[in-house]
Amino acid sequence: MIYTIIQQMFNAIQLGAVYALIALGYTMVYGILRMINFAHGDIFMCGAFIGFLLATKIGLPLWLMLPMAMCLTALLGVIIERIAYRRLRTAQKMSLVITALGVGIFLENFVMLMVGPATKQLPQQLPGSIVQWFFKYNITVTWDRIWIIIISLVLMAVLWLFVNRTLMGTAMRAVADNKDIVPLMGININQVIAVTFAVGSALAAAGGIFYGQSYSIDPYMGIDLGWKAFIAAVIGGIGSIEGAVLGAFLLSGVEIFTVAYLSSNLKNGISFGLLIILLLIRPNGIMGKPILKKV
């Protein structure tokens, strides 16, 4: 019994790591622009496909493919912000939201045109062998999953250090805190926003590639996972980095255990129910601070 729980916990942590890597992008962009980037789920999908192309067409090994895909997806995020969002920064929030939805649909269709609608499989690049130590207890954990979890946690730790221990990270928090004053410090706010989109998109790409290690990928994968990660960010308190990670693991835990012990049909019902109940109790999420301006 305890071993099956541990088994499920592994699954939950792996899924939670993917949710967290996506949720961080939502929460960071929201933090500085007070905008839900509804194209973010599709940026995650693009990251997975960029990784797929780098691995299959160029044959890059994972340790090269992952950072390259992260960089290219970061560039994609920056370009999207530059072309589609920047001019609308002072416009009504609704215009920005509609634009983001449009960008997302564009990305889905563009990828579909390039690679076709069929699902794809990322090549297995990490050792898929079973961890013997766990197997003794009838827990099936493969080394690739262990690696995915470790790299994800390292990425989150690096992000935390970046946001809390560097001057650029401080500038990002300053934009979230009191945006109008930032230029008076001699800081180019466009640069800070670009870095935020770059970092958020790079993390989403990592999430996409890790997701692709266990599941097949397709141009519409970003919709479902994007929503889940968005919910995770809201549960945790959108705008909060720690909250996004917490919300992601909470949501994945609820999902995995619902599927394991209740029914997979209840998965979405229970996670959305959780969202609603949590927001009734804590309208700003677990770690969120009340803010005056809302979308």
Next chain:
Amino acid sequence: MNLLHLEQLSIAYGPIKALHAINLEVHEGEIISLLGANGAGKSTTLRAISRLIPVLSGKINYKGKNLLEYQPHTVVAQGIAHVPEGRGIFPGLTVLQNLQLAGWTVKHKKQLKLNYESVFNLFPRLAERIAQSAGTLSGGEQQMLAVARALMTNCRLMLLDEPSMGLSPLLVKEVFRVLREINKRGTTILLVEQNANMALKIAHRGYVLENGRIVLCGSASELMQDHRIIDAYLGAAKK
């Protein structure tokens, strides 16, 4: 020497004109007070210099450069620091982080260190509260932080928008003492105030704005004698 020169500067917010072709000069080493009632256009003038708002017509020259070609963040690198109305600190960041951000444009470590030294020397209270989040500082301390941040940018010209606002008379005195000290150390100051009495006491010269027009200018001592100033701004204070 002429450090800052506004020539025939006009500003409009949409259809409403806020400044009507004003002229204003700031010389190196001066403290200039810009006085005026609510809505006269004082903050607008400072915002125009910092390039936070577009200019309708006219010129802004600084050290012989056309400031209209600059953006808010590049103006700072030119040596102009703006302490905005209502202080504009980052409440969620610590005192130190507020100062660190203000040092963004200072690229030399040595210079940065000197800036910290002079800031902590002028504001020992901030040095004690370095790790405190800025939003929990008292009003006076927040104003000190706002001025300290301006110093961190290594500015040659400091624009201050009503630094006395909301402070007790004792704290107002303290702020003005510090401004005088900053000026003595070589920073030119353009000070927007409604507290004409205090502002003219430390200023070399002053300008008076009324409905977006400069209606009076002169040396501080002249202005303090001017019956229009006494009636409009000093009356209550002199009594």
